[in-house]
Amino acid sequence: MPNRHHPENPGPELPTLPPRPAVELQRRGELRVEKFLEAATVIFNEKGYQAARLADIVKLAGGSMATLYRAFGDKVGLVHALMERSINQFGRSLDELSSSSLPPHEALEQAAYKMVEEILSPARIACHRVVIAEGMSQPELRDWFQAHGVTTMEILLSRYFAREHDAGRLHIEDPDLAARHFYMLVIGGVILRSVNGRMGADDVPLAQEQARSAVTLFLNGALPRT
Incomplete structure (x- = not known):
């Protein structure tokens, strides 16, 4: 039976999605669109x-208002665009991890530092507040x-863990489960504290130090060494 965790396999399919909001986004580089996204971040927060x-x-x-409607459709379209940009920026850290030749401890630390930095950006905080506070509505x-923003990141982490397991640099029996554990251990608490206002962009150095500790705990565990 083929190993579905093997990096050469496509991995699990994304969940079936409802239709994306109907928006007519202009090019991301256009100044007016960027100003709307920056202003939306401030107002949503x-x-x-x-x-x-x-x-x-x-x-x-x-x-x-006419320009905003032409660019994003409505408020849902504006949030959708904000999420899309944040996800693209967050994904770069895992793209680099996927191609990294560093030992796992160094590669995962570097990825964790960048993940935390993006998680504490004002735009990402705004996205998380919408998802958590408005998820039901x-x-x-x-x-x-x-x-x-979550499942695809876990898939990339899972493929990385499967690759490192196959290479003998890590021992991970279930890469999918390990990916979910790593994601929550490194940034789960940061997300919660940023959403409730206890952490922000000024706390990136502290959060990165905590992420370094989380990577060490993930890789080494907490049991005493013989």
């Missing part, structure tokens, strides 16, 4: 998703973020 008004975002960013956004 200050007021929350429900209380945030598109008029507040337009006032802060400049431009017009906005299931399409919640499920899309889970599939693309």
Whole structure:
């Protein structure tokens, strides 16, 4: 029977997704679109998703409501674009991990540092607050973020662990389970504390030191050595 965890295999399929919000995004590099996304980050973090008004975002960013609607469709489309950009930035750390030739401890530490830095960015905090606070009322956004922002990251981690296991550099019986454990151990607490306002961008050095400790604990365990 083929090993579904082997890096040469495609791995588990993404969950079936509801239709993505119908948006007509302009090119990411266009200044007005970026200003809208930056303003949305500020307003969502200050007021929350429900209380945030598109008029507040337009006032802060400049431009017009018509331009915002043309670029994003509506508030859901704006959040969707914010999530998509954050996921792309977060994914770079795991792309680098996938191609890293460093020993696992060094490679995982580097990936953890970058993961934590993105998790504590204002845009990512805004995304997590929407997903956690509005998940029941906005299931399409919640499920899309889970599939693309969490599940795909766990798949990349699982493939890395399977590769390192096959190479004899790690002993991991279930790469999928190990990926979920690593994800939550390294950044689960950071996500929770950033969403409730106890951590932010200024806390990146502290969070990275905690991530380094989490990587060590993940790799070495807590039992005494003989």
